Amino acid sequence: xxxxxxxxxxxxxxxxxxxxxxxxxxxxxxxxxxxxxxxxxxxxxxxxxxxxxxxxxxxxxxxxxxxxxxxxxxxxxxxxxxxxxxxxxxxxxxxxxxxxxxxxxxxxxxxxxxxxx
Amino acid sequence: xxxxxxxxxxxxxxxxxxxxxxxxxxxxxxxxxxxxxxxxxxxxxxxxxxxxxxxxxxxxxxxxxxxxxxxxxxxxxxxxxxxxxxxxxxxxxxxxxxxxxxxxxxxxxxx
Numbered sequence: 001x002x003x004x005x006x007x008x009x010x011x012x013x014x015x016x017x018x019x020x021x022x023x024x025x026x027x028x029x030x031x032x033x034x035x036x037x038x039x040x041x042x043x044x045x046x047x048x049x050x051x052x053x054x055x056x057x058x059x060x061x062x063x064x065x066x067x068x069x070x071x072x073x074x075x076x077x078x079x080x081x082x083x084x085x086x087x088x089x090x091x092x093x094x095x096x097x098x099x100x101x102x103x104x105x106x107x108x109x110x111x112x113x114x115x116x117x
Numbered sequence: 118x119x120x121x122x123x124x125x126x127x128x129x130x131x132x133x134x135x136x137x138x139x140x141x142x143x144x145x146x147x148x149x150x151x152x153x154x155x156x157x158x159x160x161x162x163x164x165x166x167x168x169x170x171x172x173x174x175x176x177x178x179x180x181x182x183x184x185x186x187x188x189x190x191x192x193x194x195x196x197x198x199x200x201x202x203x204x205x206x207x208x209x210x211x212x213x214x215x216x217x218x219x220x221x222x223x224x225x226x227x228x
Contacts, residue, residue: 004159035216043205045160045219091159100165100172102148105217107159 003027004094006108013082014116021077021111023092029053033095033103034068034075039110040088051075082115089113120144121210121220129226130198138193138223142210149191150217151183152207160207166191195225203227 005024013019025034036048049059051068059066063080079086089110098104120143130136142149148167152160162175166185180196189210195202203226209217 037219042221043224044221045207045209047216047218050216093159098173100174102165102167102173104150104162104165104173104175106162109157109159 003096003106004092004108006090006092006111008111009109010112010114012114012116015084016081017115018078018080019082019113021079021090021092021113023075023077023108025073025075025092025094027073027094027096029096031097033105035093035095035105036066036075036077037091037093037107038088039091045091048077079113082113084115084117087113087115121208121218123206123208123220123223125223126221127224127226129228131228132198132200134198134227135194135196136198136225138195138206138208138225140191140193140208140210140220142189142191142208143218146210146212146218147189148211148217149185149189150209150211151191151193152209153177153202154205154207154222156204163193198227200227 032053034051037045065078067076089112091107091110093105093107095103095105122141124139150165151163154160163177165173169185182194185191205222207222209219211217
């Protein structure tokens with residue numbers, strides 16, 4: 001079973017639509033971290049947000065918002081009023097403590113978001 | 118920009134050759150991680166270095182090796198290249214156990 005599942009391979013929307021990217025994770029640890037990264041066509045992964053397992057508060061940053069629900073092991077990401085510049089591949093990642101003692105992220109396979117003008 | 122740089126940007130090698138990729142971490146970051154990202158996939162963790170010691174390794178064979186230097190820059194070495202090694206190689210730096218910030222990557226093509 002995958003530790004991080006992003007079931008949506010590709011989403012296509014028209015500018016100004018709202019869009020939600022789903023992320024479901026699996027872990028037995030009580031302490032872990034969740035991340036979202038954006039990867040534009042240039043290839044560089046851009047950090048968007050980090051959440052620890054003890055903080056279930058939803059967060060809003062401009063047009064971006066995140067809904068963390070431990071009961072369903074989900075960490076979904078919503079973009080409000082999407083723009084063409086939001087077109088990219090978005091990755092969800094789960095960071096657990098590895099055998100060496102440090103936290104190691106496991107990434108999902110990504111969701112490609114295409115925003116049409 | 119994250120302040121993490123990688124070189125070279127692109128590289129073409131043939132099967133059986135060896136390659137060295139380089140990464141300069143962001144100032145103040147003592148941890149460097151390397152990832153392999155195949156086309157259409159998420160990044161796969163290769164290994165991590167903290168203060169010049171390897172402190173985590175993913176499911177990659179020993180022909181993938183690395184180094185971290187006193188200035189926290191790092192190298193990824195791959196011996197006996199195979200066609201499946203063709204991928205984008207990403208380096209990320211962080212303060213220990215904190216958010217990782219990624220470089221632009223090196224795209225390796227093995228012919």
